[in-house]
Amino acid sequence: MDWPVFISYARSTSREQAEALHRALGEEVAFLDTSGIELGQRFPGVLADALLGARVIVVFVDEAYFTRWYCLWELRTALTPFMALPPDASEADKSLSLASIVLALPPEGGASRALERLPPLLRSIQWPSSNQTERLAQWVRACLTGESLPLAARVERLGLLEQTRARLLQESALPPPRSLAGLRLHPLELPPSIGPSFVGREDDLWRIDFALTTSRTGEGSAAALSGALEAGGGFGKTRLALEYLHRLGPLRFPGGLFWVDADVNDERLEEQLHGILSALRKDVPPLAEFRKQQRDARHELARVLHETSSKEPILYVVDNVPEPSPGQSPRSLGTWCPARGKVALLVTSRVRLSLGAEGVQALPVATLAPEAAMALLTEQVDRASIAASEWALITEWVGHLPLALELLNRTMRAGAITGAELLEKARRVGPALELDRQMEALRAHLPEGQLRGVTEALSISYERLPQGAQNAARFLAQLSPAPIPMALLDAMKPLFTPQVRAFLTQRSFVTGATGGRVPMFGFMHRVLADFLRSRSSRPELELEMAVAVISTVMDPKASEHPEHWPVLDAFAPHAEWLFARSKEIARAEFAVSLGLGLGNLRARQGLVNATADVRNSVARRAGESLGGEHRATLAAKNDLGDALRRQGNLPGARRLLEETLDIQRRVHGEEHPETLTVMNNYSLVLADLGEPTARPLAEHVLNARLRLLGEEHPETVTSMANLATIHFDQGELQKALTLHERTLRIRLRTVGKEHPETLLSMGNVASTLRRMGDLSAARSMQEELLKISWRLLGKEHPESLNTMNNLAVTLFARSDFAGARRLQEEALAIFQRTLGQAHPETLNVKMNLAYTLRKQGDLIGSYAMYEEVLDLRRQKLGELHPATLDSWSACFHALWEEEDFRRVRVLQERGLRIMENAARSRSAPIVTMAWRLFLACDYLDDIAAAQSVLNQHLLWLLDCSPESLDADLRKTREQVAQCLATRGTPHHRE
Template structure:
């Protein structure tokens, strides 16, 4: 029947789901189908799907199997796999089996959207029938049950097989266990039925399980009673495994007990490879768990775990859970940032959740929980990291309280993750809570020296930046920097990290010269203490290049940023976020330096890579879209620039407040494109609204407000309002000279436009003087460095000015 249903049509969008209660053999049916029809597929891939993190890891492994040139990061490999399967690269006939996928909403977006393959889902959830085809798996027919029972063990008469099948409820998992028991012991059917009935009655008297679980529990208790007598160590091993996930448990995890203790008989097995091997052999004899010798792992059905758990006393349960936590903590590589550790963390992830490790009070277990949260981020599954971190934060709040240090650290991490995924309101609320706790609990003599409190202060500064409160963010970072400098000295890694963040805030506050001075000092220290190959050094080196660009040295900025990009590619790879962001910023440097074709090439690639990694609504994707929009406009493709610009404006409004400087900056850039497309009135409306908000929030002399004002003057001139344009230009030029200096390119653009407006209102002499002075400065500031760099090529802005064309000023939102 399953074969027929799968042949009825394409199932890549609407999968075929096998659903039914636990123990009826859904997974076995999927395995049997894959086995019988393997010749019809080029590749068959099994995907554990109970938790999203497991799906991501399976897709990473599939990417490697498909030979895709990609990273081991989930948010890169996953989309690459889906696209390759959709296109049939390198295989057009594929079968994906999502096993135990109980939540359609969590799982469905991992499916390829097209192609010639097949998707098969196993689940206990009937709701899959609303997504695609659905096949319910029930218990065996009586004849199927009797056939399974007759395959092994002593011969059975028909009435004996029928009686056994009746007692076992025709449930495949229970039947399999009974058959394995009879095969191993040779016990007559009548004796097995007597033992089974005794166990069934015991279960009914104590805590009766659901009807469909009763046969499984009774059948397993028959075997477990025997194992308890024959091999106590084997029984204890099974009890321990009941606190892991119903996924493969690597035998290497059992080697981490060390000097800890769970139960004496179990301790002896865990500390002796030979005794452990004997215990596993006993488990295998009675089919009490699935032993996979290829992967050297043990796996247990979730219903069997429940049976084992229910047999234990509260004390035994507590000790086994504690033992599982101890072994998991010992298996922690303690390097969540390292790709080499990610496969181990992928294995630990599901066991940490299943064992309730978040509720452990063991320090190393709590550290493991934090490391899993960080691994999920560095591995690239940001949404899963947020969910996991939220669960840990809430658990620790309830158990340990808000003043517990580990709880506070998890709160900081969760705040950072909110910031990463653009949940800025949640980040703001959480950081306010964290700061209140730190201020309330910090001893007065430790206010300046607690690193966790300094981290919280920096987090608050970052949140204020995403709120658009740049001056407040800079003040918080200044306080953190001064405290760290006093407490630890300028060469301490904590101080260097805070110094870098202070530079970020200074740039957003518009103080580019102070940012450049601080970043150069920080870079010199990092080069001496960490070396250039350290990521922390490289990001500060990139900050220096950005500062150089914003202070007006476009050629110098490009010359700095080109080798930084090359180093990022060598160190991190082409698809790493740090590499992509460096590429985007190099595009901006190239555009301002005058190389518009190179800028467009870099902007196109950066935008494609960010959207492939994060989708098109992530903050970094939106910044890349805006960079691409401006690059398209500078290359003459106004319609494409308008399309990209509109999408960037819409996207920014979805994640930031409508008065956020990034939102208004996107409006200012779009307004330039609209004016060039012959829509000066719409451009004026955008610029006037943006200028009012920017001046109110940042001040009229902030660089963003000044760029907006320059463009507004151009809107007024395009509408024939030359006197208004002149007045706007004169006011803005005075502020530009104060903020940027007389020779900054932005000041020169403002002066160039004002000279045109002066001529338009009849002030010819004043216009000529300003034009002559501005042209001399532009030649010196823009042309001369570029001619040396580009072998005689002048700057396009100077050429446009000579032709009497107005200059357009762009805003490149800085990374928050």
């Protein structure tokens, strides 16, 4: 529900007056959060929507109002249009930006102090008092009579709507920063909270708080707990620890808040421990005197913390625990905190301290969520300068890494780069180098140490890795940011020893990945990977090595077996990533081989559109790198032609395969195995197009393969199945059954019952049996086949869907229309989602479903489907394709059964006009369309129209001998002759 008025007030002081105004305006006009949030709605989402949807915001101002976070949250949002104005804005623009705000002043003085916190223009108006309810209501109603826009529309004009709403929700989920004044604190000059700029970490703050406080048993004697924020460089661990200290530290730890920088030398560490000791004990001498007395800061601090922490809880933060250098053992946490178990210890490190230090709870830090990343990147930046999707592309480019997002935000605010320029960088270059460039642009304008570049943040960890771990890290950096399968590491055991694996995980070069069907080692952040690639002395060689390794894994033979698909799917993102980068390597054969394997996997999985996309890229890459006549190029073009056929792009498939076949014949000869492969796919395209040359070509391929390869070779069996399908389409059912049964026997013998090719043969046999009238055998075989296909391939695989469709046809033939419809509707929904509305398989299922609806009496729904399929087939296949002609026929028969002869006439007149532009005047499609138009005109008693159709399109048939006509024309000739013999011409009947 949208409310035109939003009431903002401090609950402790203005509730009575706010509720009175709410009653005066009405519940449908004004939103008041005590009654406007309904059961089950999420706070503060509904509050934010009500505020942004309001045209008038009533603010009950008093001293308490400016001490409540939610009031300030609402006021700042209401003031967004005003705060977005440029410094030289006119008075008129200022007034307009504040026109939606109505103030209710304190009833008994105090107004001047409250108004001081508001813009001058609001202070200059004589506002009603909060207890003047009726006057206040009249003021609000007067504001509503104008043409004011909701706050959301006004903010959207500024390009700030998404940012404002996200900020509302982010801030409401975070506790506000608190004052540290008066607390025991070291160092006193701790960096401040970044306030509203801290986004997307509410869950992380909760996890820290739960680990350090809530997880305790509640007994005073319970040991204080330790938590470790663990992640690689740039993830924002230090910022997260700082914000926890500022926002929850004063509330949870009145005994003191202490911060130690761990990555320092022993002398600087002693200074920090001495500082904490001095904050706890006033009698501790200055550091110089302390050292002169040869006192031990760690030892004394341990004793003081032991005494103090028993009275009040203490927060002790150890930031940036360093990774040990090669050959060194890690130092104990007691090095920096001599009171573990007595103080709440929060540690940040790139090392997974929780693996080696007992009693430390792991608190992994992830990158920001997309919405929070967007908010951080665009803070105080003109968000309207580029589209939201383009900002999202930039955040993905840097992997939502907080360090990178903060750096880019500052460079844009400083004018060093614009959003559009940054977008162009994101599309062309790696992030690590560009982030360092932006850091250099800022360096002179920032205090030292306030912000680090990416190389600065990541190089320390890299340099502290042993050589073997550095080599392994650089190899993984060649892969995509997706999870890395353990199978890859197993295949490269000399490089990924157990010790190397431990280094990479413990030092946060690889972050763990959970879930899924395949064991995963983890994933590497894209910015870290880009940085590591820059550390290679031979980047092309390392990329080529990765391409070769993944190409070996993506062996096309492996994808023949569905049980291998989960592992291959895990490798697929890396194959796609490497193929996209493969222009950087010299040996293009590796890249093309990788692409062929990926395309073959997608084809086996039945992902038709994905297959076509991959194979199109591979064919283009092969042609550019290897030349048009290279074997790999020809193989890629053949695969693409097959993909286009499966996509339903028959003209495109025909052109490509004709071109490829010509080259194969010229280069390799007529009976070369690769020539026969192209020829086989070409025959399938011709068959789909209804070309009579398909059958002799398929017979030639089968005979050649029988002679060259033998009967049981997989390619021979494929040719056998293809020829059988052509026989089936031509109505030669016994020949089709004989060949399909032969292929089934061979496949059962050679690859087993649960191989995808065997399932295909079973389906072909069942469909042929159905066409031959053996419905019981067909149904039994199809039901068994469907169970196996669902288990082996999944419901959405094209072969599973074809089996569903074929079983539905069998059920229909047995008059089980309800069962047929149920399967057809389910198959159609999946086909539409996976292949699209216009794919031939989708249209076939829709035609079958339309016929089922017709049999069930839903003539309107049936005809609507027939018309939709007709239009799509005309667009995709052309006017004269057999499937298009079938759709014309289906539409005609559906209307004829309804005896709707007027619509029949309109349909046939339209069809005849279309056919006359597409075919010869005396072709079978035109004659068929004309005969049906003649019948419609005759039934409507339009004698002149019927005679005109007869004279122009049909009488010529009677002058021809039946032997000179094809089957379709001969049938129409017989119908015309019979009509004239029994009824006479329309003219004579008049």
